[in-house]
Amino acid sequence: MDSVKLSTTDVERARVEVGRIFCPHRLTPQAERTVKLRLAARKLGELGVVDLDYGSPVRVQPEPLSSFYLVQMPYRGAGMVHHAGQAVFATAETAVVISPQDPFEKEWSAGTPHRILYVQRSCVERELQRLLGHPPEEPVRFEVGAPTTTPQARAWRRGVDFFAEELAHAGESSLLDHPAVARRFEEALVGQLLVTHRHNYSDELSASAEHRPRGRLVRRACALIEDHHGEPLTVGDVAEALGVSVRTLQECFRRELGSTPMAYLRACRLDRVHRELRTAGFGASVTAIALEHGFVHMGRFAAEYRTRFGESPSTTLRG
Known part of the structure; x- marks a missing residue:
C-alpha cells in the first residue's frame, strides 16, 4: 500500500x-x-x-x-x-x-x-x-x-x-x-x-437491474398504470379493466414484482414528476406538475418525494 x-x-x-x-x-x-x-x-x-x-x-x-x-x-x-x-x-x-x-x-x-x-x-x-x-x-x-x-x-x-x-x-x-x-x-x-x-x-x-420476466397480466397492468398514472386510479379500476379480481392482481404483483399495484402507481407518478422537474423551464410550478401526474395531497406528495429522491421537489426544480 x-x-x-x-x-x-x-x-x-x-x-x-x-x-x-x-x-x-x-x-x-x-x-x-x-x-x-x-x-x-x-x-x-x-x-x-x-x-x-x-x-x-x-x-x-x-x-x-x-x-x-x-x-x-x-x-x-x-x-x-x-x-x-x-x-x-x-x-x-x-x-x-x-x-x-x-x-x-x-x-x-x-x-x-x-x-x-x-x-x-x-x-x-x-x-x-x-x-x-x-x-x-x-x-x-x-x-x-x-x-x-x-x-x-x-x-x-x-x-x-x-x-x-x-x-x-x-x-x-x-x-x-x-x-x-x-x-x-x-x-x-x-x-x-x-x-x-x-x-x-x-x-x-x-x-x-430492474428487468424481471413478467407474466402477461402484470405487463398489461403496468402498461395501463403508466398510461393512466395521472388519473385517480384504484386497484379496483385496474383489476376491472383487465377482467380479473383484485386479489388475483395483487397476488401477481406480489409474486412477480415484490410490490403492489398501488405502490407501482405511486412510484410511476413520482418518477414522472422527478423527470419533469429536472427539465422544467423558468416559471414552472411544483404544485402544477404534481397535480398533472395524479398527486392531490401536496404534503404527502412532498414527503414521499423526499423519501424516494433524498431532496425536496423544489430543490430538484431549482437544480
Whole structure:
C-alpha cells in the first residue's frame, strides 16, 4: 500500500506533491502568497483515498485526467468546479465527479477540507461490464454534480469512509490485508459508485437491474398504470379493466414484482414528476406538475418525494 502525509505552507512544494498523486497542475493562491496544505493519501490496488485541505483560497488548473476518475467530497466550505462544459458549486451536500479526458479547473474557498476517492478507469470499465453483461462501447462520463444527501449516496459515502479507515490500518490487522478480500471490497465500492451517481450508462444499468420476466397480466397492468398514472386510479379500476379480481392482481404483483399495484402507481407518478422537474423551464410550478401526474395531497406528495429522491421537489426544480 502507498501512503503519503504532508503539511506545508510552501506553494511550490504543495503543487509538486499533490501533482505526484494526481497529475501536473497550476496552483494559484487567491488571497495570500501561501497555502496551509494538509494532505493524507492512501492507495491500495486501483483505488485511493486522499484527505486534502489547502487551508487558503486557491485556484487549481490541472491537465485533463488520463486514466482515473475523481470523486471530491467537501466536509464543509465550498468550491466552484468547471468540467465538461458545466459549472458545479461543490459543498457538503454536492460532491463533484471528474471524468478522464475533459479539462477542468477548481477554485476552493478557505476552510474547505475534502475527501477524494480516485479510481482507475480500467476498474470502472471492468465493473460496469460485469454489471451490464457486455463491454461499454464508449467511456463512462459521470454527471459532474453528485448529490450526497440521498440514502444511496450516504450509504456509498459510508463505504468510502470505511475503506479509508481500513487503509489507515493496512498491515495492522485490517480487513484489506488479504488481497482477495481487498479486491472484492474495491469491486463493491466501484459498483455502488456506478449505481449511485448518474452517468451515460445509468439508464441502461437501471433497466438491467430492474428487468424481471413478467407474466402477461402484470405487463398489461403496468402498461395501463403508466398510461393512466395521472388519473385517480384504484386497484379496483385496474383489476376491472383487465377482467380479473383484485386479489388475483395483487397476488401477481406480489409474486412477480415484490410490490403492489398501488405502490407501482405511486412510484410511476413520482418518477414522472422527478423527470419533469429536472427539465422544467423558468416559471414552472411544483404544485402544477404534481397535480398533472395524479398527486392531490401536496404534503404527502412532498414527503414521499423526499423519501424516494433524498431532496425536496423544489430543490430538484431549482437544480
